[in-house]
Amino acid sequence: MITIALIAHDRKKDDMVALATRYKDLLGQHALLGTGTTSARIREATGLNVQPYLSGPQGGDQQIGGLVAEGKVDMVLFLRDPMMAQPHEPDITALMRVCDVHNVPLATNVAAASRLLDSLADE
Numbered sequence: 001m002i003t004i005a006l007i008a009h010d011r012k013k014d015d016m017v018a019l020a021t022r023y024k025d026l027l028g029q030h031a032l033l034g035t036g037t038t039s040a041r042i043r044e045a046t047g048l049n050v051q052p053y054l055s056g057p058q059g060g061d062q063q064i065g066g067l068v069a070e071g072k073v074d075m076v077l078f079l080r081d082p083m084m085a086q087p088h089e090p091d092i093t094a095l096m097r098v099c100d101v102h103n104v105p106l107a108t109n110v111a112a113a114s115r116l117l118d119s120l121a122d123e
Contacts, residue, residue: 002074006034012079035060
């Protein structure tokens with residue numbers, strides 16, 4: 001079982017819910033955690049057990065970054081809005097850096113997230 005972090009900017013939350021719905025059976029085999037609103041939306045739509053952390057504007061992405069640094073997160077799916085990210089939304093830069101430092105795979109769009117999740121199914 002691996003631990004997967006799920007984070008999405010406001011305009012990408014629907015995409016994250018759709019992704020989680022599509023991969024529900026696979027995701028259900030792993031430990032999931034996410035920022036506040038994203039985790040709530042996924043739980044409501046899929047029934048998956050997603051451990052919630054603070055919402056992005058309150059520092060949830062930083063909490064998850066700390067878990068990455070501690071070796072407690074194996075994969076991060078952060079669907080970001082490259083065109084219209086709002087000032088209150090989490091900044092991916094710090095999370096990207098900690099993922100790179102600790103060699104943790106990070107997907108920032110649905111296509112990359114799908115490939116990472118497909119790789120789990122192949123194991």
